[in-house]
Amino acid sequence: MRNNLQQVTMKPDADPAQIADMIRAQGIALFPGYFSAETVEKLNEEFDRFLNEAEARHDTALIKNDGGVVLPVVRNKMDIEHFPVTFEVFGQKMMSEVAMDYLGTPDIALNHQIYVNYFHGVAKPIQKLPFLAHFDKISTFKFFVYLTDTTEENGAMGIDPGSNIENCQIREKALAREGHTTLIPNVKENIQLTPVEGPAGTLFIFDTDASHGVGFVQEGHQRRIMRGHTRTIANLKLHGLQHQAI
C-alpha cells in the first residue's frame, strides 16, 4: 500500500501531548490500523444500521449528494444502547486528551457530531468542494476512522502536511478583520495532495486548517468512513453552531 506519510505516522500509545504537537506542526497525525478487527467489524455493523434506519424513517438529516450519502449524528443525542461501539470509539480518553491539549482548553465538545459517510464509485472526479483541495472556513478538529482498507482508488482523503500553519493565519486574519470567515477564498489551486491511505481501522486526527480534499472513489470501489468533529464551546458559539452539540 502506498503511503509517504511516514513523518506523521505515530505509535498507538503515543503521548497525547506528542500527538497534539505533531498536529500543530503537520496538521495531521496518522495511526494505521489503530482499531482492532473486532471493533472495526462492530463499527461496520453500526454504520449500516445508522444509514439503513435513517433511510427507512426518511430522516431529513440524511444528505444524499454526489456519489454517496452522509448522516451527521449528534453524539449527545445518540441511542447509546443501539450504537455502543460508535459512542465508545468517539468518546475515548485518548481523543479527549489530545483534543483538550490541542485546543488549549477543557471546555470542548468532543466529537459533538459524528459523520457516517458512504461513497460509491463514480466515473470521473467531481470538480467542486469538498473534493477540491481546500481548508475549512470554520476550523474543526477531526477524528477520522476508515472502516475498510482505504487507498487512493477508493477515496482516501488527501492532505498537504504542514499547510495548516499558513492557512490558519489566513483564516485568523480574516476573522479579526471582518468578524467572520464566510468570504475567504479557501480553495487551494495547483497543490498536490497526498492520499492518506491505511488498512481498515486506521485512525487519523487532523486540523481542517491543513489543505485537504475528499478522495475521489473510482468506479467499482466504495468508501466507508466515520469521522468525529470536535470544536471548543467558544468556537461553536462564535459560529452559532451550538445546536450541533446539544
Ligand SMILES: [Fe+2]
Ligand atoms: Fe473540508
